[in-house]
Amino acid sequence: MDRRATCLNCMDGRVQxxxxxxxxxxxxxxxxxxxxxxxxxxxxANQQDISxxxxxxxxxxxxxxxxxxxxxxxxDCRGNPVEEDVHCREIAQSVVRLKEYWPNHEIIGLWVNxxxxxxxx
Numbered sequence: 001m002d003r004r005a006t007c008l009n010c011m012d013g014r015v016q017x018x019x020x021x022x023x024x025x026x027x028x029x030x031x032x033x034x035x036x037x038x039x040x041x042x043x044x045a046n047q048q049d050i051s052x053x054x055x056x057x058x059x060x061x062x063x064x065x066x067x068x069x070x071x072x073x074x075x076d077c078r079g080n081p082v083e084e085d086v087h088c089r090e091i092a093q094s095v096v097r098l099k100e101y102w103p104n105h106e107i108i109g110l111w112v113n114x115x116x117x118x119x120x121x
Contacts, residue, residue, distance in 0.1 A: 002030040005068040006060040008044065008053070008094070011036040015074045015112050022110070022118035023070060032070075033060040038079025041087055044071060044094035054101065061102060069105055071095055073121075074112035087111065091121045 005023055009015060020032050035056045037043050044050060060066040071094040073080070073087035080087065091109035098107050109121035 003028055004031045004033060004060070004064050004066040005029045005070060006033045006035060006057060006064075006066040007070045007072060008035050008037075008040050008057070008098075009070075009072040010040050010074055010077055010079060011038050012074065012077065012079075014116065015072065018112060018116045018118055019070070019072055019110065027068060029068070031064075033064055033066055035060070039077055040079075041071060041073035041077075041090040041094055042080040042082075044097060045090035046093075057098075057101075061105065067105060069098060069102065069107045070110055071098065071107065072110045072112065075114040075116075084111070084113075088121050095121075 023032055071091050073091045095107045095109045111119045111121050
């Protein structure tokens with residue numbers, strides 16, 4: 001059986017590879033399911049209706065058996081053009097919000113800085 005994680009990431013292609021590489025280097029996963037949305041951290045933290053994102057997470061968790069979720073925000077995000085401190089706050093809020101739905105899953109917040117390096121929030 002493969003080991004999976006779910007990555008809730010911005011749609012920006014610049015972010016995908018650094019995040020996937022970081023996850024695979026730091027966690028025992030074989031595959032990472034990507035769920036993307038412009039400004040994902042803002043969507044999860046502030047949008048009232050996140051039913052489409054939740055639907056995708058449910059497929060990843062219930063069918064693909066993903067055991068970890070990663071919420072990602074990044075530098076120079078065009079879908080959520082705010083300062084780093086706001087991104088980090090929204091990432092943390094997103095983690096808390098998702099924990100309500102998946103209390104038994106590890107949910108990790110990640111920030112991708114201007115050098116495309118990944119850091120835990």
